[in-house]
Amino acid sequence: MGYKSSKVTDRVVYVTNWKDKSCLIICNFPNNPFDIYAEEPPELVGENDFSIYVYNDDGNADGFAELECNMQSVEETSGYSKSLDRVSTWIFCGENNQLNKILKNTARD
Numbered sequence: 001m002g003y004k005s006s007k008v009t010d011r012v013v014y015v016t017n018w019k020d021k022s023c024l025i026i027c028n029f030p031n032n033p034f035d036i037y038a039e040e041p042p043e044l045v046g047e048n049d050f051s052i053y054v055y056n057d058d059g060n061a062d063g064f065a066e067l068e069c070n071m072q073s074v075e076e077t078s079g080y081s082k083s084l085d086r087v088s089t090w091i092f093c094g095e096n097n098q099l100n101k102i103l104k105n106t107a108r109d
C-alpha cells in the first residue's frame with residue numbers, strides 16, 4: 001500500500017507485535033509534497049509521488065512487515081537527491097501502557 005507525499009506528513013508511526021511484545025516504530029523523514037517521488041506501487045504502474053509504502057505479508061514469506069519511507073528522487077542531470085535531510089527511526093518494545101506514553105509524548109500538535 002502506498003501513500004502519496006501530498007497526503008502525509010514527515011512522520012510515520014507503526015505499531016505491531018514481535019516475540020510476544022508490543023512494538024512502536026516511529027520514523028521521521030523529509031517528506032516534500034512539491035517534489036517528485038519516482039517509485040510506483042506494482043498495482044499502480046505509471047502512478048508515482050508515493051513517499052510511504054507499507055507491506056504486510058500474508059504468511060507466504062514468513063509473515064514479515066515492511067515500512068518504507070522514500071527520499072526525493074535523484075535528479076537526472078546532477079545525479080544527486082535534492083534532499084540533504086536524513087531519516088531517523090526509533091523502535092520501542094514493551095508494555096502497551098509504556099508505548100502509549102511514548103506515543104503521546106511524540107505526538108505533534
